[in-house]
Amino acid sequence: MFLGYQIPDFEYGTSPQDTFGLVVAQAHEAESAGFDCLYVMDHFYPLPLIGPIDGTMFESQTLLSALAATTSNIGLSPLVSSVTYRNPTLLAKSTATIDAISGGRGGFGLGTGWFEREHRDFGFDLGRLSDRYEKLSETLQILRALISGDPGVFSGRWFRCDRPIMNPPLRSDIPVLVGGGGELRTFGLAARYADHLNILCDAAVITRKVSAAEARCAEVDRDPATLLTSYTAYLFTADSDREAQVVHEAFMLAAAVSPQQPWADISSELRLPWLISYWGE
Structure with missing residues (x-):
């Protein structure tokens, strides 16, 4: 890891x-x-x-x-x-x-x-x-x-x-890292030139994104295992899941964003659709 x-x-x-x-x-x-x-x-x-x-x-x-x-x-x-x-x-x-x-x-x-x-x-x-x-x-x-x-x-x-x-x-x-979420151009350039691909996307589509990265590697005859693939995520830590959720909600409210619709009021180019993870006991 x-x-x-x-x-x-x-x-x-x-x-x-x-x-x-x-x-x-x-x-x-x-x-x-x-x-x-x-x-x-x-x-x-x-x-x-x-x-x-x-x-x-x-x-x-x-x-x-x-x-x-x-x-x-x-x-x-x-x-x-x-x-x-x-x-x-x-x-x-x-x-x-x-x-x-x-x-x-x-x-x-x-x-x-x-x-x-x-x-x-x-x-x-x-x-x-x-x-x-x-x-x-x-x-x-x-x-x-x-x-x-x-x-x-x-x-x-x-x-x-x-x-x-x-x-x-x-x-x-x-190391050369390429970051982004574009399944064709970004991932294609990463497969051709990079050592590391850092994916920026909604958590729900991670599996699809990884499959797309593997497909871009196949197109240039590269073993996908040689392209380190990572994902950017916020990590909210606390002693329990509930306390971590409180920390998360406070962060979102401070940014004037609804925890239920975290990116609804932000233009697409300014969204930060990162995984929200909780670290509890």
Whole structure:
């Protein structure tokens, strides 16, 4: 079993300096508990169900660099980097730096991006979904070439590079994660280029999604067992199921969402349809 710990929220009512200390404390706890990888979001604003739009949000690659120097054995990766925010070779350079600082614990996490307001506010072009899939495909091709140590020349519609020299180099086994729920394009790119597929979907369709991922692997003659497949979930903990339900309901009410219809009043692109799990005695 592979277990990842994601830190999606940096709004603790503290100064940014004190907030970073709390993030480091979480990283140490996750490391001590035996989690395989620590993930951080690649956003400029808190997500709509998690915090206020003007809440604290650290830049992901900078934060991962700091955590690389303050942790010992846990993997470090974004979940996930939007391909709209960084040139692939710049992303490779910063990730190679994180990997070197951490002693070989860095990783890539990639997705198409979706948060329209932060793109607009910060001056990034979100573009059409089809364009973002093209960017994701080109980014994965460039990263795979860089990881192989033979990048050559790449000239795509969105990105290009000309035999970039990577030093520090990307290690040959640095993990590449693709995240999302698209059964054709996202899963297809994961089957072709990724080591790890993280699925975002409603809990009721997990089985279908896994079957779709296996089908995409079959299309490229890949053994599905070689594609680590995981699922993002909220986990509400308490001493009993009922107490955990109270914690869950309080979270949903704080986000102004009905526990009975958790995503009814939120536009489809802002929904976070993650499994709600209870951990009781």
